[in-house]
Amino acid sequence: xxxxNVNFDNGAExxxxxxxxxxxxxxxxDTNFTKVVVNRLPTDITRSQQRTLxxxxxxxxxxxxxxxxxxxxxxxxxxxxxxxxxxxxxxPSVFLIALTTSLALSAGAWWAVEKKx
Amino acid sequence: MLKHNPKIDSLDDAVLVELAVxxxxxxxxxxxxxxxxxxxxxxxxxxxxxxxxxxxxxxxEAFIQAFKELHRFRKQAQFSxxxxxxxxxxxxxxxxxxxxKTELLDEHQAETHxxxxxxxxxxxxxxxxxxxxAQLSPERRSVLHLFLHRQNTQKEISVIMGIPxxxxxxxxxxxxxxxxxxxxxxxxxxxxxxxx
Numbered sequence: 001x002x003x004x005n006v007n008f009d010n011g012a013e014x015x016x017x018x019x020x021x022x023x024x025x026x027x028x029x030d031t032n033f034t035k036v037v038v039n040r041l042p043t044d045i046t047r048s049q050q051r052t053l054x055x056x057x058x059x060x061x062x063x064x065x066x067x068x069x070x071x072x073x074x075x076x077x078x079x080x081x082x083x084x085x086x087x088x089x090x091x092p093s094v095f096l097i098a099l100t101t102s103l104a105l106s107a108g109a110w111w112a113v114e115k116k117x
Numbered sequence: 118m119l120k121h122n123p124k125i126d127s128l129d130d131a132v133l134v135e136l137a138v139x140x141x142x143x144x145x146x147x148x149x150x151x152x153x154x155x156x157x158x159x160x161x162x163x164x165x166x167x168x169x170x171x172x173x174x175x176x177x178e179a180f181i182q183a184f185k186e187l188h189r190f191r192k193q194a195q196f197s198x199x200x201x202x203x204x205x206x207x208x209x210x211x212x213x214x215x216x217x218k219t220e221l222l223d224e225h226q227a228e229t230h231x232x233x234x235x236x237x238x239x240x241x242x243x244x245x246x247x248x249x250x251a252q253l254s255p256e257r258r259s260v261l262h263l264f265l266h267r268q269n270t271q272k273e274i275s276v277i278m279g280i281p282x283x284x285x286x287x288x289x290x291x292x293x294x295x296x297x298x299x300x301x302x303x304x305x306x307x308x309x310x311x312x313x
Contacts, residue, residue: 011293011297013300014265014293014296014297014300015265017245017246017249017300018246018265018266020242021242021243021246021266022266022268024242024243025159025243026159026240026243027155028154028155028158028159029151029154029155030154031151033150033154033158033173033176033177034147034150034151034154036177037147037150037154037177037180037181038143038146038147038150040177040181041143041146041181041184042181042184042185043141
């Protein structure tokens, strides 16, 4: 039996302990673990995401084509521009509404990216 | 039954990721799992106070999440670091979900699982290190594991864990002090069995 005595007095001993643990790290590979992981993998996850993305892109392109042919883009832009208010008074209620809207949009974006994706 | 494919096994991580994403190639992903499971399982054991069953569950979850997020992996990054970050997040989510009082619960679980695991003398050193790390908060525990065990630089840890460099430095400075204090509280001399 070969025993190594280690005194833990300062930082060097801490490093020595971790160094020894690193040197003696066990190999924990086993085929069964890999098999369990592979069996639990969702099927077609990547493909379905790509398909969803493709549908989104097609929808956007079709919408843009529709807007181009069935409306007058310049008129639409002018109309949209005219709807913007000339000035904004930042009252507490307006501030609260803006803050709430901003938070809701952020939460929605986060949910879309983190949960749905 | 998973069969080893020498061609697949010899490919780089980045190529295997590409294959797994483009062709939904599970054999390629199985090769990644085979290649990286040992390190991640060990890290999860260190983070979970050597709770082997919990660590393996978290590792499996990490690999499954990694598979779902594989298209987000950037070739410039190291797959092992990217995978560790996912594993750490899985561990953190678990800790928060269970509202773990990590030290106490982990200790209890470690004792529970110790009986049906590998012979105690083989893991004694690693269990002691894990028990020492269990004194720290989950984030600090992970930083110290990366710094002292995996020997990542402070900057690498900052990137892997997605936290500011200053926070990493603080964790290392305070974590080391906490670990040293923890060591002093132990018996003065600890016998580490190398070979029996």
